[in-house]
Structures are given as C-alpha cells and as structure tokens.
Amino acid sequence: MYELLGNKWHEECGVYGVFAHDEDVSALTYLGLYALQHRGQESAGIAVTDGAWMDVTRGMGLVNEVFRHQVPHMDNQYIAIGHVRYSTTGSSLLQNTQPLIVNYSGGKISLAHNGNLTNAMEIRKKLEDDGTIFQTSIDTEVILNLIARSRKETVEERLADSLNQVKGAYCITLMTENKLIGARDPQGFRPLCLGKLENGWVLSSESCGLDVIGAEFVRDIEPGEMVIIDDSGIKSVHFAPKQQLASCIFEYIYFARPDSVIDGQSVHDARFMMGRILARESKFKGDIVISVPDSGTTAATGYAYEAGIPFVEGLMKNRYIGRTFIQPTQKKRDTAVQLKLNAIRSVVEGKSVIMVDDSIVRGTTSGKIVKMLRNAGAKEVHMCVSSPPIGFPCYYGIDTSVRKELIAAKKSVEEIRQYIEADSLHFLSIEGLKESLTAVNPNNMCYACFNSDYPVEQGKQPEGSGKYVFEQRKC
Amino acid sequence: MYELLGNKWHEECGVYGVFAHDEDVSALTYLGLYALQHRGQESAGIAVTDGAWMDVTRGMGLVNEVFRHQVPHMDNQYIAIGHVRYSTTGSSLLQNTQPLIVNYSGGKISLAHNGNLTNAMEIRKKLEDDGTIFQTSIDTEVILNLIARSRKETVEERLADSLNQVKGAYCITLMTENKLIGARDPQGFRPLCLGKLENGWVLSSESCGLDVIGAEFVRDIEPGEMVIIDDSGIKSVHFAPKQQLASCIFEYIYFARPDSVIDGQSVHDARFMMGRILARESKFKGDIVISVPDSGTTAATGYAYEAGIPFVEGLMKNRYIGRTFIQPTQKKRDTAVQLKLNAIRSVVEGKSVIMVDDSIVRGTTSGKIVKMLRNAGAKEVHMCVSSPPIGFPCYYGIDTSVRKELIAAKKSVEEIRQYIEADSLHFLSIEGLKESLTAVNPNNMCYACFNSDYPVEQGKQPEGSGKYVFEQRKC
Amino acid sequence: MYELLGNKWHEECGVYGVFAHDEDVSALTYLGLYALQHRGQESAGIAVTDGAWMDVTRGMGLVNEVFRHQVPHMDNQYIAIGHVRYSTTGSSLLQNTQPLIVNYSGGKISLAHNGNLTNAMEIRKKLEDDGTIFQTSIDTEVILNLIARSRKETVEERLADSLNQVKGAYCITLMTENKLIGARDPQGFRPLCLGKLENGWVLSSESCGLDVIGAEFVRDIEPGEMVIIDDSGIKSVHFAPKQQLASCIFEYIYFARPDSVIDGQSVHDARFMMGRILARESKFKGDIVISVPDSGTTAATGYAYEAGIPFVEGLMKNRYIGRTFIQPTQKKRDTAVQLKLNAIRSVVEGKSVIMVDDSIVRGTTSGKIVKMLRNAGAKEVHMCVSSPPIGFPCYYGIDTSVRKELIAAKKSVEEIRQYIEADSLHFLSIEGLKESLTAVNPNNMCYACFNSDYPVEQGKQPEGSGKYVFEQRKC
Amino acid sequence: MYELLGNKWHEECGVYGVFAHDEDVSALTYLGLYALQHRGQESAGIAVTDGAWMDVTRGMGLVNEVFRHQVPHMDNQYIAIGHVRYSTTGSSLLQNTQPLIVNYSGGKISLAHNGNLTNAMEIRKKLEDDGTIFQTSIDTEVILNLIARSRKETVEERLADSLNQVKGAYCITLMTENKLIGARDPQGFRPLCLGKLENGWVLSSESCGLDVIGAEFVRDIEPGEMVIIDDSGIKSVHFAPKQQLASCIFEYIYFARPDSVIDGQSVHDARFMMGRILARESKFKGDIVISVPDSGTTAATGYAYEAGIPFVEGLMKNRYIGRTFIQPTQKKRDTAVQLKLNAIRSVVEGKSVIMVDDSIVRGTTSGKIVKMLRNAGAKEVHMCVSSPPIGFPCYYGIDTSVRKELIAAKKSVEEIRQYIEADSLHFLSIEGLKESLTAVNPNNMCYACFNSDYPVEQGKQPEGSGKYVFEQRKC
C-alpha cells in the first residue's frame, strides 16, 4: 500500500451537533459530517440520545463507508453529535475514534473534539497519579475525566472547570441526555459556528455544514464561549477570561472549504485575495495561469484576475483517487502523483506557465508537478504559493511533519526553487497574507508555523513528539 | 432473525493467557480460544505485548470470524491474553468486548474477566461519585479502576487490593508489559488452570485449552490465589482469607467441555456418573436410551451403561446451525427446533424411549422434542434430566432468565411433565448430583440455582436486573 | 492457512427444489439447504422465479454465510431451486457456483446438479467444435447446452434428450418459469427424493431436507425417472431404458446424514448394522467402544450393542472448527487434529479401547488419533472401520484423492495397521457391508472404490485427472 | 437510499489491455482502470493470463473497492485486460460484470467491451434458435458466441467474422493465452488508443489511461481496425469496409476526461472552444462566469476567456459524495443537489452571473442550481450550455433516459428557460459545436441525440427498451 497524501498538512477533525425535536437528528448529523469530510477522512462517528439512552456508531473510513448500511437511530432521538477525524496509519485505531460516550456520577456524556491540548500530557499524568485509567490516546478522554472530577454541579459548570485547566486549541460538541453544548477555546484556534433549524439548533466546525441541511447561519461561537442548548432554549456563557485571539490562518489558506465563512471572513474571498496579492507581489508574466487542483484553484483564479492573464486548466485531477492504492512496480516512482494529476499537453505546450498552489510542505510533490508540466511541453514554469514558507511545526491540532521534514526549515526560497526545478518561485509574504483578510482582524490570527510566534506557551514539547504524546495522535 | 439458543443458560466467558519467549503467543492464544469457544460465541479478543507496547484485536463473532484475516502479532511478543464472551443481542456492543487495555500510573494493563461481581454496581457508584468515568458496562472496568486507585506499589499488590473489594465470581487473566497474572475468586466459582509449555506458562479457563496447544496440565488455580508469571519465574500469592468454597456445579452439568478436568474432577466422569445415578433413581424401563445431543450425550451413555439398555442415536443434530437464522414462514412455529434436531424414525418407531438431557430451563424445547419423537412413532417417551429442577436465578456469571421464566420456579415436576407431554419425567436429586462427584468434595460446590442457597450475600439485586446493572451485561 | 479436512472423501453437492403457491419458496429452500449442508460447505445458491423473472443469489461459504443478510425473494415467487457444493480451494471459484440461470430459445432455465458426468469432456469437446462457448467448468453447463440444442419441443423432452447423451452420475433439480423438474440418472448413483407440502411439492437430495420444513416424504425418484411439477400437478416420465442399478454405497457409509432414508433404507440402520457386523467379524474384545466423532458414532453404537461392550465417549470433537484455521507454529505438527479432537484421559486410561470410524482414506488422521489415545493412557487401541479398504478412485461425483494417495491402494491391512500404529485393525468385508443393507437390494449398489467394479464404462480418464477435466472440479 | 446521479447521461464502459513481459501487467491494468474510472463506476474487472491459465477478479463497486485487498496476479503473467462499467441499480448484477472468460474450441478467450450492438437482440435470437444458451445480458456474450461459431482458423479471423455480423458501437479488448487484440467499430463511435511501454503495448479507451502508467501514446485505433499483439510484435488488420465515420460528439462534450486526446483532438481544447463559441453566440453580458463543476469548468474557462469576463468559483462541489446516500428527511427535497453543490454567497451576491454547464438532460438539477444561486443573492442567472438541446435517445452505448424524460424532447428553449427559472438560457448551436472541433473533421461525428440523424439503421428498437433488451443493460 502506498500513501497518497503524505505530502500535506492535515486538518485533524470536524465536529457537529444537532438539537431538534421532530427532526431526524442523526441523519442531519450524517449530512453535516459529509460536508465536513475534508476535515478528516480516517474515521467517523455519530452519537444520539433520546433523553434516556445513548447510542453510537463509530468506524474507520469515510462517512459513507462507516454509515454504509445505517446511521444510528433511536425513536424519539432529539440530540446528536458527530465527528470526523484524520489520522496516520500507525495510530488510526478503532478505539481512538470519536465521539466517546461515558457514564459519570452526573449521568451520560458524549463528546467530540477538534484540536490539540498542549498540556494534555501533564494533566493526564496528574490524573493517572491520582488513580485514573485511560483507555484511548485522545485528548477527549482528559476533558471527560476533568468533567467527572469537577466539584461543580451542572454539566456546563463542570465543563467550564475542565476547560479552564486545559491549554491549547479545541472546539467541542458535547451532549448529555438533554443538553447540547458547544465550546471554543479562548484563543479561537479552530472554527465553530451556530445555525438554526425551524425548531432546533446546529453546531458545526464550518458553515458549509449548516448549508448542507438548510440551516440558517446564526453566528460563530466566540473564543472562550460555551453555548448550552436544551428544551428551555439557548444560553451563552463565557467560561474563560479574554485572551489574545489566535485563529489559525491555515484554515483560510488550505483547511477549510472555500464555501465556508469563518468569523465573518469568507474563505473563498480570502483565498481569492491571496491570489491577487500574490500576483501583485510576484509580478510574474506568463501566458497562462493554472492551479494545482483543488486547493490551488481559488488563489489561481484570483491571480489570473489581478494579472489579467487567462485562467485555464493545465492539470487534471483524478477525482476517484482514495487515500491509498496498491503500488505496482518499483520502476515507476512517480506513479502516486501521476495517478492523481495529469498535465494537459495542448494547454501548456510551448507556454510560459504560472502555476499556483496553496503551500509547500516537503516540496517533493511540487517538484514532480513541475517536471510533469515540462514533460508536457511547458516552456517555463513559474510557481506561486499563496502562503509564506512553512518553517515551524504546529501544536494546535495539525498533523505537522516534524520540523526537519519541512523544506522551508532548511532551505532558502532560492534553494527550494532549485529543488523543485521551477523557473521562478514566489511565496506570499506574511504582510500580503494579512492583507488578504478583508473581513476579519489580521492581528487576531496565529501565524506560528510561518514565524514561530506561538500564541500559547506550549510546554516542553520534545521535538517531533507533538503527535504521539500518548503513543497515539490526538485530535 | 430468529434466535436459536434462547432456551438455554449460557456460560458467559472464557479467559486465556500465555507467557513464553520464542513462541507465537498470540497464535497459541487463538488456538486456546478455539478450545474455549463453547464458553462464549458472541465476541472474542486477543491482546499481546512485546514488553513495551500492547496491541489488541477484538470483535463480534466466533473466534474464526474475528480472526479471519489475522491474529494480532508483534515482533518479540511474549505475553498474550484472550477472551471469548457470550451475550444477548441487546448488549452485544463492540465497546463491551474484552480484553480491555488501559494506561494508568504504573503503565499498561490488559485484562480479561469471566464471572460476575455482585457488588460491582455499588463500587461503580462510589467510584463515579469520586470522579471516575466509565466507558463500558463490564465489571472488568471496575477492577481496573480499583487497581489504578490502589496505593500499593506492585501490580500484584494493587490487583489484590482491588479483588479484596469486589464480591462474587471471577476468574481473570491480566497482563502488564512484563507480567502475566491469573486470579480466581476466593470461593472458586469459575474454573481456571495452569499449564506448562517447554519454555513458558499458560492460563486457561478449562484444561481443554491446554490440551489443544500441547501444554502440560500443572494444576488448578486455587480459590483466592493469584499466580504471577514473569521472567523470574512463577510466584503464587493467596490474596484473600479462606472462605467456604462454592464452585459452580453447572460447570459439571453443562457448561464445561466433557474433556476438561476441573479441580481434579473429570467433567466427563461427573456427567457419566450423573447418568448412572439417574438410572438408579428413575428406574425407568425402556427399549432404548437416547440423548438430546450434544449436551445430554455423556449422561445418556452413563444411563445406558447403568440400566443395561442400549444407547442409540434417536435424534440427529445439525452441526451447521449458527446462532441465528432467517425465520421462514409464520406457519411453521417449530422450525427452530426442527432445524437443529431431527428424530430418526427407524430408531424410535414403536419403541419405549428413555431420553436424557442435562437440564430444563424454560421447558419449551423439551416439549417440542418429545412431540418430535412421538411424530416419529415413539410409543412412550420418558425424559430423564441429569440435574435437579432449576428454580432460582444465578448471580455468578450465568445469563439466567429472570426467575419467572424458569419453569421449575412455577411448576411441580408433575406439572412440568404434563407441560412437555412426556410419559414420565425424572430430575436427578441434589443428593444424586453430589454423589456423582467422585474426585471433588461435593460440599465445596454452589447449588444455589437449585436450592437458593446463595454462597455470597449478593446485595439487593432487584429481581430480573441481574443482567443489566449497567445497562449492559457483564461477564 | 491450514486445511483441516484434507483427509476425507467429500460428497460434492446437494440439490433442492420447491414448487408451492402461497409459500415462501426461497426461504423453504434456504432451510432445505441448511439440512443438506453436510453435502457441500464451499458454496451455496438459491434461484427463484415468479413465473416471469428469475433471480439468483450465489456465493462462497456456508448457507448461513451466503444468505447472512437475505435470501433472494420475489413477490409471487412460487418455484425455487437450491444447491450446496464442496470444492477444493484451487477451484472454488465464484463462477462455478450453482444454480446456473440461462436463456435459451425456449425461455429461461435454472439448473442445480449433483454428480459427475463421465463423458462430459467428450461432449464438451464436441459442443466446442460445434461453436459452443463455456463459461464455467461444471457439468451443469454441458447439460444446459444439450437442452438448448435439442430439437424437441417441451423442456422435459429436451431434458430427456440431453440426459440420454450424458453418462455417469447425476441428480438434478431444474426450474423454468413455470415448471419444477427433478431427474436421477438411470443407475441411481446419487439420491433424490420427493416430498409433499400442503399445497406444493419438494425435491431434496436427502429426506432430512424434507423433514426440516415439515414436508411429507412421498417417495424416492427412481433411477432413470424424471418428475415434472407444474400447475397441472405432477407427472412422471422414465427417460431412459432400465439399466443395472448402482447406488453409491458410500452414501450409507459416510456421506448421507444418518437421519435420512435413501431408497427405503434408513442410513442410520445401515450404519448401525455395519457396526454390528463389524463386531461379529472382528471379534475384538476390549473394555470400551468409542467412536471417532461424528462419522464413526452410529457404527460404534452398533458395535457396542452387538459386542455387549459399553459405548462411551473417548474422543471429544470441537464443534466450532471451521474448514481452515491459521497454523500457529511449525513445531506443532499435530495441531490440526488436536484442534478438532481431544482424548478423554479418564475414559481411556488403562483401557483396551475399540475405536470405530467409517473409513480410512490416507490414514494420516487415524494414525494421529491412535497416538492421541495412547498419550491419554489407552492400554490397547483396536481400530474397526465400518467399510472395506478404499483401493480405487471414484468417478461418480466424489472428490477422490488420486489413487496413489489412497493408503489401501498401496498397503495391505497389516501394513496399514503398522502405519497407524494400532494394536489391531479390522475393515468390514464387502459381504458384511452388503449384509448391513436390510431394506435395499445390496446388488443394486456401486462398490467400485472397494473392488474397482465400475458400473459405467468411464471413458479414458487419465489417472488423477478426474477432478480437473475442465481445469476446475465438477459437481 | 437515494440515487445522486439520476440526472445525467452516463458513459457505459471503459476498456483496457496490456501486453508486456517483465511488467506487472495486472497492476498496470489496475492503474489504467483508475484513470478510466469516470467511464463506469458500478463494476470493475481484471483478467490475466500467463500463457496457459486465465484468472479474473470482477466485482461491483469502484476500482479501489473491487481491488481493495488484491489485484489478480499470476507468476509469469504477461497479458491483462480490464473493464469498468456503469449500470443502473436494477441490472447491476454480478453476473453482468466483465471481462468474461470463456473456453471454446480454440482455447480460452477473455473479452471486455464498450458500446452497444444495435442488432444484438436479432443475433441473439438467431443463436438461441440454433441452440445457444446465454448466461448474461451483455453484448459481449453475443460476440463470443459468434467467435466460437466462426469457421475461420485464427482468433483474429474469427473475431473479424464476428464483428462483421454485428452492428452498432463497440470498442473491445480481447485476450487469448498469447495474444492481446483491440478492435474498434467501423464507424468509430467509441474511442480506443494504442500506447507503448518500454517492452510492451497498451490499449486504452482514452489516452489518459496511457499517461497514468507512463506509456507513450502511439495512435488511435482506426474505425474498422483490429490490432493483434503477440510475441512476434504488433499487426494491424482492417476487418471491415470503409464506412461513414460517426464518432460520438458527446465524448468531447462530457464523457471523456479533459486531459484525453481522441482521434487527434484534445478534449480540453474542444471544450474550451465550445465555451468560447458559446460566448460568441450567446453574447450574454454579466459580472462573472462560473461553472457547474466539474463538467462545466473547461467550457466556462473558455467562455470567460472569450468574453473577457472573470472566471470565478461560484459553486463548490463536495468531492466526497458517492453515488448514493441515505436520504434524511422527507421535508428536505433538495438535499441531493445541496449535498453535492453549494453556492458561495460572497462570490455571487448582487452579481449578474453567467453559469456554464455541459448539457441539460432532464432539467431538474439545473433548476435547483439556479435557485441555489438566487438564494445566495445572485441578481441574475444566465445559463449557457456547451451543447445543443438533447432531443433524442442514443443507441450507441449511452444509458439514455427514454425520450419522454428528455426535457428538450418536449419543450422549446424558452420553455426550458422558464422551467429552470433562469434569466436567460443559451444552448450551443450544432454549427458552433462543429466549429469547436479544430483537429478532427466535424463531419465524421455522430450528432444523433441532437438531430436524430442516426448513423446506423438501428433496427426496430421499441421506444424506451434500448436499455433492457435482454432484461439487463448492455455495455
């Protein structure tokens, strides 16, 4: 088996929640997860309650594989939460799938979590010293134990108690037998928004998860806010003191779907603007602008618009490629990229091509694509990247390669250009990136993987251990 | 779907463990579970360790279904434990399969458990009040939490601490990164024995699990004993004060495999003797002795031997019948029994038949078999049961019907005879049952389901709730 | 993977058919196949018609695996046929499963076939020379092509035409859109019987297939007879001239279920009688009679009866063993037999044991069982086989080993005894075998695998090629 | 379950073939099928030969589902053929998957077929009258029977014989034990091209299937040509007299991948040109050009280029949507389209939008998309379709709806515009379509579904029966 996606950063999770009487809440959650599938393709789960019991289905695979035969369903179900998750092969264990369901003194809780707690290891150690057992390697279990140990009475107070002990990035949807709760970390790393159904409420990592079920977008959950939904309506609590905001800029660059709006900023518009500013910065002149589909397309159309150069399809993407395939012969090293992308000779032949992609992680794929274009007859290949060089790992829920795998951690732009054998190479500047945000304050963002300005003191993470602190990855 | 086995008591679990360098310990565990399959057909699991990591595969189904493609395997693996489990449809959830693996302050533990703790609910409530969360509905999780909370240092002391807090029936195999531990409750309800490999040790619920891998039987684990196996050898600890023994007599009557020897008593010999004494007690005269296969066969051969009446096959059992099948037509009510058993007309026609079975739970199956024999031409059907009437539920690890489903709880022997439409009916007396044990002290046994003499004060179990104290069954 | 059953002859197929308005005919066929499962465990299939369309489900595996989720079903279905099949790994291809459904000039036909045509290769060659293509390697396709090429008008005439061209052994159930037809070869090698439902008819390889659905046994289909069932009732045609009958004696010895009655002779009674005569012939004196379960049991009870020696269980069979399992260590060569059978020490220790089995093919299993008994303490092991030595292959539907694998083809009885290390060894004589048939004429039987008296001139079968004439096995 | 793709015409099949010593030919075929996956998502199959034996794996589902665990493989394999197929639920039977493998007098043949024979029913009837049986409902079986019945000697002569009897559209890859043959019908309806490996040859429905394995494009197979590849090299035969060419224009409009080149014409360039001419014809003025992804994108970029209006992404497509999903609530009728596509409000709000798609079949999806854009704030929606109105069914291998489902068969352009509620609607003219072909002769094309000029006299096809002549669809 050969891993096709080893070259990219991966969003780790998407969370979802529905509270609605007289709706098929688990089916709505299933549709919501479909829309959030890009946030995690390794496992999926849905938990439901009818006010007394909870049921859950979790499994490895895509949403339509896990729920191929049926979505969990209870008569009179009215709350459901869901989760999709990315994870690397080594740790993609069934027992690490979410949502978890637990019993504690206050009843039942089910929890889905997106993000990464930077002090999870510390807390876990303390809890273990205190006699707690852990059955998974996911942060979620830490949060649940803190809830159970809280001396507070209501579940929302207990949750606040719990969240005030953890540090890092998280968005969660939590369900008891009669409440749906959503919460977002005080710095707002990951997105979470609220939608309204005719007679109910929805929580979703991205607004595209509301659109898919026809829910009306209400607003984003604020950093440090918790919303509690039950039969008496919706309530908002700020569980943590104000802090410097640090929303992940990479959501706008790559992770989120272009049709989502996060904190008031359209992802599409940000990307389109990145492309425009890239054109202004790079000043490349070429015959055509092409994208590395799909993630490069929005910025490419922006680039073409700004530069007044036609946008055309120079690379075709095979939409049926799954995450893995059986590697045929040792001879053909480039099969993985060739299987995914194909250059269109008649488009690029003899042309000076401006190729736009969102980011460069290790650089190997970009190099292969440049070569593919040259083989198809491109005269010149100028690569434009709609983000700055990634020089530092992420500790907030992204499965980053260890630092030494990041090409920009070791090489200058010119060295990278040589490595990928492009005629020119331009990365969007941090200033340009900030400028591309027109509807959100660019200073409320995290840019740490570009400038190492980590917004939260992240403890003593041993280099490269970010992902496997409990022997498994977290989400 | 139609449940074929709804008429019987079911053994709830089998446990297994192997410690051996230079052996494929997980494959040996797989073979051991094959031999213990009769103790649980609903789920199976194997956990292994190589001294540093632990891996587990668990799933619903028979051993050869769960491990159809592969048995968990690590290079340098040298300890493995395994579990098979019976459970009713409602609660046969994947998350309730064993062995569990947890992390606690002392490292990793994997645990497999057979039995039923009568005070699990109480302890669990106390633990929950103290901030503990529970992710399954199995007693195993209670034991693991008590281990983690113990102030003792070694895992064996912690386990002793834990077991001294629980009441009821249990046999466990437990594994850390470098130890294999077996323990049996102080009253010895369930069996557990120790075997020796050339360079290693084996723990098995029944001795047939040793035979299958060619391990030499060493001895039974004593009630209240714990054996600890590691690289320094084997150590025995008595973790609890001596108590009145109460080994489950039903293991000899029905649960265990006839080729197993428990506490020095051959199961086959006990059953054969039950048949002989049954013949002496009943004094039935007939032309032939037949059994209800397979569970009635050993006693039937004993009956035939004692009575000097030929043993012949009057009923043929379809060996391919799984637990469930698709019910064809509403018209044919008796399909389930007919699918499983068929009378041989040429054998029973015109004959006075003595039919031997091991026990009667609800009586419906026996009634159908009697009718089947009459339809096949039997002149007379005299039923002999190699156990006394079951009048009371079991709280020690057996999935008993609630009391009101037990036919002997409501009807006299004569009423049962009329209900099953037999010409005569005889149940083995408790005295006869005791007499059938030739190699073990009959006074060290539990007979509670026959005489309500429960050996452990079992708390205030609400009638009928034995099985679902945590919403799910235990093992 | 390790093949557990490599040591036995295997019946190749079972066929079934139901014609009944107002019955769930496909579900009844499913139950029938359950009862015939012992005739083939490798694949199963059911075809149904509602008078216009035909539907079929076929698959590899046991009946309850192939139909795990559902049995084929049509509204208004009223005819169904079914098939179970044994085959070795190499040729167990999905495309060789039955029933086949084809279109021909007369409409649709579905056919299930048990047996082996000795001139199939010849006919197939002729048909191929004439421009016919073959998509499977089963004889069934030859019969269907002959039907389609017949100049006759009705399907029954065409079938007669077809069957008059083939030689060898066959029992078939055939269905058109409005007829159910059963046919048996003129020498009657394989069994086929007719049963009656309240408002319909049933065809089954063995009578146990009638019992399971509560159908009344009517009679056996006669050799050379064809019965045609449609809305106008049932019709019988003798499609072939009288020939010397040659029913397979091995059906009585091993293949058929003991509760079946074939051509008026109870299989149980024949086996019981074989055991009795064996006792008379062998005159062995021992302490106990045990059987090699399950196939040896009936004869063993007969032996015990005749000899006046107690029948007891000395070997326990693991009922959960499937056809294959993962072989653990190279060290343990005997695992396969040990996994399947276990000796009961307390029964055999110090005893002179008379062990009864039905037949010896290669002798390796028998040798291991003798050794197992000795290891369990048996003083003497006297083996009694309820059939004569098998010295010759079968060409009539049995998956025989090539001749050189048959131990009796190369060794004398004394040599075999030495090979299996028994104290004595006795095979039933052919005369004794004939004498055991009390209800059927012993001269109407095939004994060719014992005496090479092949009842049909079987063409020039190259030695050892019997099984793979079309590269795949036939049924 | 709800069918997501019910609104489109579907290409029915893709075929592939590799002949190469020292290459993993079945793995290469697997990669080729991946690239041809868009031509059929319902089933896939690969057959291989090592010169003596043939093996095949076929199954329902996508290429990576059917070959999830393994691709068929033989030591010394050197020829392989493959097939992907689309089919509607009703007839997506396992037995109709390809490639077929048959035995005939000349040996073994495996065949994969793309297209539709317009006289298959006639020939089949004649063959049936002549005694032939049919086991599938696919045209492939007719071709194979004609090969087997040919009096010619070599397989290529027999194939020529066979193909000269059939009418209609076909491209086939055929393999014997030592030859790989490709053939294309005399009118050239479907594409088939030839590629070269270092030491071998490849046949593929589209050139993208060569690119993926790094094979060099050699040329297209000519209409009426057959190429025969064996150890002596490659040979070309024209098996049929020259006829008026009639390549399917829909391959360029929609079916083929944009990165393929068919008969010298780049599919991308044709589509881009369709978009440009569409712009010239429609003269719509708007703020932005958007596409209905993915099929509308190439023409949309051409439109934007010609009109000088920016191309932007106004609709986001969920790439994870499989063919079916579980329909949630009855309330939400538009879920299917909403799940697949989402409008980007910030892009379309307040804008006059020119929306480009490739074709309109039933019009329901287009109507929903127009509505989606209006809900997202679009001021005006002008729809441009890069093909003429489809008024007539196809008989050449396309799964067309019956004529009455084609909206253009019943409604004028203005009526369609009203039905989909667009502000304007323009279809590309046939002249414009012809003009868009710059590298191939536009008069050598079939336009029958637009103008009913059927290039082959297609027999008396009863209306609507095109798809189910043998009760199942053909390919």
Ligand SMILES: Nc1ncnc2c1ncn2[C@@H]1O[C@H](COP(=O)(O)OP(=O)(O)O)[C@@H](O)[C@H]1O
């Ligand atoms: N592998 C591929 N890469 C890119 N485009 C493809 C691929 N396969 C098919 N296509 C194109 O996708 C189009 C169909 O996609 P789309 O419009 O999304 O679906 P629909 O069938 O609903 O119209 C076709 O035009 C086809 O040419």
Ligand SMILES: Nc1ncnc2c1ncn2[C@@H]1O[C@H](COP(=O)(O)OP(=O)(O)O)[C@@H](O)[C@H]1O
């Ligand atoms: N459903 C059944 N019930 C009882 N006996 C059966 C059944 N099916 C087959 N048999 C008998 O079981 C015998 C084969 O069983 P066994 O000896 O256990 O396996 P084998 O000899 O094939 O290893 C045959 O004699 C057959 O008649």
Ligand SMILES: Nc1ncnc2c1ncn2[C@@H]1O[C@H](COP(=O)(O)OP(=O)(O)O)[C@@H](O)[C@H]1O
């Ligand atoms: N592997 C085995 N081999 C032989 N007997 C077994 C085996 N496993 C379980 N048994 C015995 O089978 C009996 C249960 O079989 P049976 O009577 O056929 O089913 P039930 O009574 O549960 O319907 C038990 O007495 C058990 O001791």
Ligand SMILES: Nc1ncnc2c1ncn2[C@@H]1O[C@H](COP(=O)(O)OP(=O)(O)O)[C@@H](O)[C@H]1O
């Ligand atoms: N459902 C979707 N529709 C359209 N674009 C999506 C969807 N989901 C994710 N994306 C975008 O696709 C991009 C990733 O796609 P792509 O570039 O093809 O893969 P890769 O991860 O190899 O870069 C991300 O930018 C993401 O925003």
Ligand code: SF4
């Ligand atoms: S470090 Fe980078 S990826 Fe991580 S949260 Fe900050 S901006 Fe996002």
Ligand code: SF4
């Ligand atoms: S109550 Fe009965 S089944 Fe339970 S342990 Fe006691 S004897 Fe065994």
Ligand code: SF4
């Ligand atoms: S040769 Fe033997 S197995 Fe074959 S039909 Fe004759 S008796 Fe039966």
Ligand code: SF4
């Ligand atoms: S009718 Fe249309 S779809 Fe069919 S072959 Fe002709 S152009 Fe292609």
Ligand SMILES: [Mg+2]
């Ligand atoms: Mg990308």
Ligand SMILES: [Mg+2]
């Ligand atoms: Mg029983």
Ligand SMILES: [Mg+2]
């Ligand atoms: Mg046997």
Ligand SMILES: [Mg+2]
């Ligand atoms: Mg489209």
